[in-house]
Amino acid sequence: MRSERLTRWLVTAPPLIFMLVFFVLPTLIVVAASFRYPGEYGGLAPLVPEGYTLETYRFFFSDVIYIEIFLKSLWVAALSTGLCILLAYPLALLITRLPKRWRDLMILLVVLPFASNFLIRIYAWMIILGPQNGFSLAVNTLLGFFGIEPVRLLFSPFAVIVGMVYVHLPFMVLPLYTNLERHDPAWLDAAQDLGANAWQRFWKVTWPLSLPGIYAGSALVFIPVLGMFAIPDILGGTGDILVGNLIKEQFLGTRDWPFGATLSLFLTLIVLAVAALAMRFSRKRLRHA
Amino acid sequence: MKKSCTTEYTECTEEKHFKKLRVLRVLRGEMLFAFLLAALSFSAAARDELHLYNWNNYISDATIARFEQQCKCRVVQDYYSDNEEMLAKLAAGATGYDLIVPGGDAVEALIRSKQLRPLDKSKLPNLKNINPIYLNQRFDPGNRYSVPYAYTVTLIGYNVEKIRALGLPTDTWAVIFEPKYLAKVKGRVTVLDSQRELMAAALKYLGYSANDTDAAHWQQAKRLILRAKPYWAAFNASSYIKELTIGNIWLVHGYSNDMFQAAQDAEHAHRPFSIGYSTPKEGAVLALDSMVLHKSGPRPDLALQFINFMLDGKNSSELTNLIGSGNPNLAALPFIDPKIAANRAVFPDAEGFKKLEMFRALDRQQRRVLSRIWTEIKVR
Amino acid sequence: MRKTSPWLWLSALLVCLFLYIPLAVVVVYSFNDSRLNAEWVGFTWHWYQVLLHDEEMLQAAANSIFIAICASLIATTLGTMAGIAIQRYKLRLLPVLTITPVAMPEILLGVSLLLFFIQVLHLTLGLLSVLIAHITFCIGFVAIVVRARLAGMDESIFEAARDLGATPWQTFRLITLPLIMPAVVAGALMSFTLSIDDFVITFFTAGVGVSTLPLQIYSMIKIAVTPEVNAVSTLLMLLTLGMIMLATRFDKSVLRGQG
Numbered sequence: 001m002r003s004e005r006l007t008r009w010l011v012t013a014p015p016l017i018f019m020l021v022f023f024v025l026p027t028l029i030v031v032a033a034s035f036r037y038p039g040e041y042g043g044l045a046p047l048v049p050e051g052y053t054l055e056t057y058r059f060f061f062s063d064v065i066y067i068e069i070f071l072k073s074l075w076v077a078a079l080s081t082g083l084c085i086l087l088a089y090p091l092a093l094l095i096t097r098l099p100k101r102w103r104d105l106m107i108l109l110v111v112l113p114f115a116s117n118f119l120i121r122i123y124a125w126m127i128i129l130g131p132q133n134g135f136s137l138a139v140n141t142l143l144g145f146f147g148i149e150p151v152r153l154l155f156s157p158f159a160v161i162v163g164m165v166y167v168h169l170p171f172m173v174l175p176l177y178t179n180l181e182r183h184d185p186a187w188l189d190a191a192q193d194l195g196a197n198a199w200q201r202f203w204k205v206t207w208p209l210s211l212p213g214i215y216a217g218s219a220l221v222f223i224p225v226l227g228m229f230a231i232p233d234i235l236g237g238t239g240d241i242l243v244g245n246l247i248k249e250q251f252l253g254t255r256d257w258p259f260g261a262t263l264s265l266f267l268t269l270i271v272l273a274v275a276a277l278a279m280r281f282s283r284k285r286l287r288h289a
Numbered sequence: 290m291k292k293s294c295t296t297e298y299t300e301c302t303e304e305k306h307f308k309k310l311r312v313l314r315v316l317r318g319e320m321l322f323a324f325l326l327a328a329l330s331f332s333a334a335a336r337d338e339l340h341l342y343n344w345n346n347y348i349s350d351a352t353i354a355r356f357e358q359q360c361k362c363r364v365v366q367d368y369y370s371d372n373e374e375m376l377a378k379l380a381a382g383a384t385g386y387d388l389i390v391p392g393g394d395a396v397e398a399l400i401r402s403k404q405l406r407p408l409d410k411s412k413l414p415n416l417k418n419i420n421p422i423y424l425n426q427r428f429d430p431g432n433r434y435s436v437p438y439a440y441t442v443t444l445i446g447y448n449v450e451k452i453r454a455l456g457l458p459t460d461t462w463a464v465i466f467e468p469k470y471l472a473k474v475k476g477r478v479t480v481l482d483s484q485r486e487l488m489a490a491a492l493k494y495l496g497y498s499a500n501d502t503d504a505a506h507w508q509q510a511k512r513l514i515l516r517a518k519p520y521w522a523a524f525n526a527s528s529y530i531k532e533l534t535i536g537n538i539w540l541v542h543g544y545s546n547d548m549f550q551a552a553q554d555a556e557h558a559h560r561p562f563s564i565g566y567s568t569p570k571e572g573a574v575l576a577l578d579s580m581v582l583h584k585s586g587p588r589p590d591l592a593l594q595f596i597n598f599m600l601d602g603k604n605s606s607e608l609t610n611l612i613g614s615g616n617p618n619l620a621a622l623p624f625i626d627p628k629i630a631a632n633r634a635v636f637p638d639a640e641g642f643k644k645l646e647m648f649r650a651l652d653r654q655q656r657r658v659l660s661r662i663w664t665e666i667k668v669r
Numbered sequence: 670m671r672k673t674s675p676w677l678w679l680s681a682l683l684v685c686l687f688l689y690i691p692l693a694v695v696v697v698y699s700f701n702d703s704r705l706n707a708e709w710v711g712f713t714w715h716w717y718q719v720l721l722h723d724e725e726m727l728q729a730a731a732n733s734i735f736i737a738i739c740a741s742l743i744a745t746t747l748g749t750m751a752g753i754a755i756q757r758y759k760l761r762l763l764p765v766l767t768i769t770p771v772a773m774p775e776i777l778l779g780v781s782l783l784l785f786f787i788q789v790l791h792l793t794l795g796l797l798s799v800l801i802a803h804i805t806f807c808i809g810f811v812a813i814v815v816r817a818r819l820a821g822m823d824e825s826i827f828e829a830a831r832d833l834g835a836t837p838w839q840t841f842r843l844i845t846l847p848l849i850m851p852a853v854v855a856g857a858l859m860s861f862t863l864s865i866d867d868f869v870i871t872f873f874t875a876g877v878g879v880s881t882l883p884l885q886i887y888s889m890i891k892i893a894v895t896p897e898v899n900a901v902s903t904l905l906m907l908l909t910l911g912m913i914m915l916a917t918r919f920d921k922s923v924l925r926g927q928g
Contacts, residue, residue, distance in 0.1 A: 252374050
């Protein structure tokens with residue numbers, strides 16, 4: 001029994017200590033930083049004699065504009081997540097219907113976009129959406145056909161959403177596929193025998209059963225989109241500022257670290273709330289299932 | 290889940306098992322190799338190295354290579370694309386840089402936060418080459434810490450053919466801010482993604498100083514910017530060079546050396562148009578970048594050697610001929626391409642020089658107020 | 670085999686196009702004979718030659734690969750331990766600690782580590798700080814995958830081994846490890862790709878003279894991206910593809926990550 005306890009500690013301690021030192025402590029420092037004054041030339045003001053303050057929190061709540069940005073970021077994250085579900089579902093479903101050896105290859109093909117550089121993938125979209133390239137011309141010709149004025153695709157909210165969905169789509173496909181693959185075809189046969197048409201079979205059987213996969217994928221898409229700043233920076237227009245950009249600006253532009261820390265903390269709280277919500281949902285669902 | 294796992298388990302024959310162990314052993318070998326590599330890369334660091342923290346694209350490879358040959362050392366460069374980015378890294382405590390090339394207000398911030406090493410001018414005989422009008426600036430009286438490197442002007446760049454065809458003026462900020470002009474180039478304009486630069490352009494257009502910190506004037510500038518914003522395509526400080534060169538964007542608020550590059554790129558790529566740039570008559574921001582020694586740098590000797598090397602006329606002239614920046618070095622003038630030397634946007638004459646202003650550092654309260662205005666500009 | 674509706678085929682095909690057109694653009698433009706990299710001009714190998722002689726880019730690539738290998742090895746080890754500990758010992762604290770970084774915005778992780786390294790450890794930023802940061806955000810991913818694999822297993826196997834007199838180490842090496850191997854390899858691969866592609870956290874934690882590929886590419890953006898960057902991404906894609914192929918060969922279920 002002693003060796004059992006020893007093993008337990010040998011296995012638990014290294015990751016536990018690592019995370020305590022390199023994750024918990026740094027996070028506590030950020031929490032502390034949000035209560036300090038900004039340094040005259042960036043960084044933080046010395047603790048002595050300036051001490052701690054609630055000034056930064058007051059500043060945050062003194063203007064609805066910051067809350068507006070949070071709401072907007074939540075909306076963009078929700079929209080991107082929704083679109084990811086919409087795009088990932090048919091692909092994941094199709095892969096599960098393929099013969100076994102094709103499935104691995106297809107999953108490989110979905111993972112492969114991960115392997116090129118993130119910034120480069122965004123730049124590829126800059127090329128594609130550029131006003132002189134085929135795609136833009138085609139869209140505008142089509143719009144012109146209906147008598148609608150030409151639109152600018154690059155530097156627009158549309159481009160930001162496309163970028164967000166593109167970068168995060170594999171995160172949705174993978175968990176969804178892992179879930180769908182486990183579905184027993186017999187369930188669908190049973191539903192068919194009971195007289196359900198294809199649409200009903202999907203809504204009454206496949207969809208509810210795939211919800212845990214959807215939740216997992218949604219968390220993997222929603223959270224990174226919420227904190228993203230590179231995509232709005234590169235593809236966005238004049239109004240596309242999200243909370244990630246705001247935080248980056250505080251650290252790299254205004255040199256206002258306490259405010260950056262405060263914004264980051266609010267962002268983390270929101271993320272944790274969303275994660276808790278998703279967890280509760282998926283648990284409830286599982287109990288029903 | 291359970292089902293597939295148990296089948297997995299029965300499949301796990303002994304042979305397969307051993308194969309896995311073998312792979313593990315290979316992995317272990319790889320780890321050893323990785324650590325060897327690490328050891329190698331650390332021992333390489335012991336050579337003579339100058340760590341230079343410079344703007345992107347602010348020195349040519351040829352110049353670096355020549356210096357490396359002369360000092361028999363290696364130059365390791367890190368880059369930043371914004372003064373603030375560099376200050377943020379240093380404020381966070383980044384160390385090990387011998388030499389940095391910050392703009393004036395950043396020099397001021399670095400001096401006041403006591404991060405710089407005073408210069409030993411006896412090691413800098415070439416300092417005499419610098420045009421005195423660029424010495425003894427407000428950010429560093431007596432040049433105790435800094436030596437001018439090169440300068441850029443924030444101005445208007447444009448697609449010559451398009452702007453001419455539309456009949457727009459190019460010598461005034463009005464073209465960036467006035468809806469009557471902007472209506473003709475809607476969606477083809479970018480402005481810098483920089484709080485201070487854009488604010489300065491607006492303040493200049495309104496007839497104030499670029500360093501004006503009066504709250505009412507800032508609000509007035511904000512309203513001007515918000516009125517013009519619907520016509521702009523983006524706030525952009527990076528890809529605008531390329532967009533201008535390709536022809537997607539026709540009018541930009543940008544830096545003179547970036548415009549120089551765009552013009553050159555457009556010429557080399559045989560674009561059917563050319564890129565022009567000019568300083569607005571209301572005045573503009575001049576950024577004088579200086580070489581300074583960071584306290585944490587381990588090799589001030591190499592850094593001083595580098596400064597003196599860059600103060601040499603021929604070496605300094607490459608900053609203009611290859612990068613397109615303005616040059617404060619009198620000894621460099623004979624080596625500079627006469628076409629660039631005649632360009633008033635790169636080398637302002639005495640009259641133009643008077644209209645240029647350098648940024649002063651803002652204090653933390655001003656930074657917070659400006660940041661809120663900036664957020665409002667971006668959201669509304 | 671059920672009949673698959675043509676609509677499903679069509680929509681999946683469209684999604685594949687969406688995924689692959691940008692990649693195709695990246696690869697094709699790496700052969701583009703134009704510095705501007707905006708429209709197709711002509712075919713050239715030029716950018717690959719430029720790449721071969723670009724010392725800074727190669728150094729950055731070497732740094733990236735070195736960091737990715739070390740980070741994925743260490744994160745996989747720690748993450749596997751965490752996964753086992755979470756599943757076997759039901760420690761409440763550990764899942765919160767390992768999984769929260771996965772859920773946290775990258776920028777916050779980067780900033781908090783930066784503050785910690787500088788203000789608490791007084792560590793000079795460099796390879797080591799980047800490595801630690803990468804390990805921190807990779808552990809959670811490995812732990813999740815490993816735990817998911819263990820969760821589907823029959824505990825009685827381990828008990829049987831113990832009853833037969835196996836030491837904990839023997840049980841682990843001969844039974845647990847082979848069983849969770851696909852998850853471990855999947856975790857390692859995931860860590861590798863996350864590490865080699867990370868920009869935000871690296872941006873904050875990298876120090877003097879330590880550039881990684883994403884940082885190098887970011888700094889090139891200012892000067893307008895030349896097709897050299899496409900060339901380096903193409904090679905990187907080939908490398909990762911090769912690695913995944915190798916891993917798939919080694920175990921088919923790697924790609925699914927769990928059983």
